Amino acid sequence: MAKQAATHQISRVSRPRLYEQLVEQIMDFIESAELGPGDTLPAERELAERLGVSRATLAQALVALEVLGVIDVQHGTGAVLVYRPNVPSVIKGLREHRSRLPEIVEARSTLEVKLAELAAARRTEQDMDAIDHALEAMAAEVASGERGARGDELFHQAVTAAAHSAVLAQLMTFIAGMVLETRLESLGQPGRPEQSLASHRKIADAIRSRDSAAAAAAMLEHIELVSDVALLKNS
Amino acid sequence: MAKQAATHQISRVSRPRLYEQLVEQIMDFIESAELGPGDTLPAERELAERLGVSRATLAQALVALEVLGVIDVQHGTGAVLVYRPNVPSVIKGLREHRSRLPEIVEARSTLEVKLAELAAARRTEQDMDAIDHALEAMAAEVASGERGARGDELFHQAVTAAAHSAVLAQLMTFIAGMVLETRLESLGQPGRPEQSLASHRKIADAIRSRDSAAAAAAMLEHIELVSDVALLKNS
DNA sequence: CTGGCTTAGTGGCCTAGCCTCCTAGACTCT
C-alpha cells in the first residue's frame, strides 16, 4: 500500500514514563511554591507520598532533574535548587520532538550558515571535489525522480567537512537526527528537489570562489527554502 | 543564619553517586562493544547483574543516559542507542579535545551571537529581570575584587534562557564546560573583569530595547574581547 | 564556651515481586 511509508516512520509516538511526568510536576511545584535557588525540596519520602509514587520512581525523576541541572541532591541534606535562572522554560519542550521543528531549523540555520562561511574561507581542493561529487550524486537522484535525500546529506556533510572546525562539526552531529527529519519532509514536496539542487549549486559556487559572505547568504537562503519559511518568519 | 555564608559558595567536593559511575561504565561498554545507533543494550536484569548493582540503581543510570540523549528506553523492547552517530564518542571527544581553543571560541561565538539576537526579539520581562540580576551579581563581584566568574556565567545563562530556544540551549550546554575554561582564563587577566562587565551592559541594553542587530554585534564584540582576538585571527 | 556524643531525619541502594508492553513463533483459518 504505502509507498510513502518512509515518511511517517521514526518518532515513536507516546512513551509515557512516570518520571517524566514527575519532572514536570516537580517543576510546577517549584514555581508555585516560589522556591528559589538554595531552597530544598521536600524530603523524598514525603514528596513520593504526596505525588503518589514510590521512592524509587521519584529517585529517577530526581536524577533527571539533576542531569538537567535543575537541582543538586545532597546526601543527608536533601535536594537543593541550583542557582540558575529560568531553567524550567528552557527545559520545557525538550520532551515533544514534534513541536521542536522551528527550533531545530533555527539551530541548523545558525550552524550551517557559519559552516558555509568558514568553508568558503578554508576549503581545500579536496573539499571542493567532495562538494562537487555530492552535487553530482544529488543531480543524478533528482534526474531519476528521487527526492535526492542522499545527495543532500552528502552535500551538507561535505560543506561541514570543508569548514575544518571539529567542534562545529560535532555540534552538527549532535542535531543530525533532528535535522534529517526536517530535510526529508520538505524534500518530499513536488518541485522542491530541483529548487534545492539549484541552491546547492549556488552555495558551492560561492565556496569555490572563496566568497564567505556569499556562501553564508546562499546557505541561509537555502535553509529557508527547504524549511518552509513560515516557520521562521513568525518571530 | 550566617549572613556572609552565601558569598562563599558551598561546592561539596565529592558526592559519589553510583548512577554516575554507571553512566561512565555503560558508555565505555557501548564503545568497547562497538554498538551503533539502533543497537540495544543488554537487558536491565542482565546488565544490572553484570555491573553488580540493583535494577533500581541501573534504572537511574538509564534515566540519566536518556536525558543526555544517548539512549531511548522502550518498554518491552529494551534500551536502544539513539539514531545519532557516535554520541558517546562525541561527548568523549569533546572532553579530550579541550586544547582546541580557537574552535571552541568559534563555536561559542556562533551560538551566543545567535542567542543574543533571539533574546532581543523574544525576551520577556522576567528574562530581563534575570539578566539585570546577573549584571548586578557580576558588578558586586568585580567591585569586591573578584573575577566575576559567577556573574559572568549567570549572565550568559540568562541570555540563553531569554532566547527561548531549547535546542540552541542544549547545544550551549554541550560545550559549556569548554566555554567555561575560556572564560575563566581571560577573566583572570587584570582589567578584564571591568571591560567584560561593560560589554555585558551593552548587550543587556540592546536586548532591553529589543534591537536584535545591536545585540548580536555587542555579543560578537564581547566574545572577541574575552577570547583574545589573536586566537581567532590566526586561522 | 568548647568539644564530643547522641539522635532524628535525609538520601543511597538493595531485594523481591507484580504489572504492562512488545515480539516472535505457533496456530489457526482461508
Added chain:
DNA sequence: AGAGTCTAGGAGGCTAGGCCACTAAGCCAG
C-alpha cells in the same frame, strides 16, 4: 502456501519495604 490470530516469554515500569551512610542539630560534660 498465505494471511490473520493467539500466546508465551522476555523486556521494561513501578511498588513496597528495609537497611545503611551521611548530616545537622541538640545535649551534656569538660
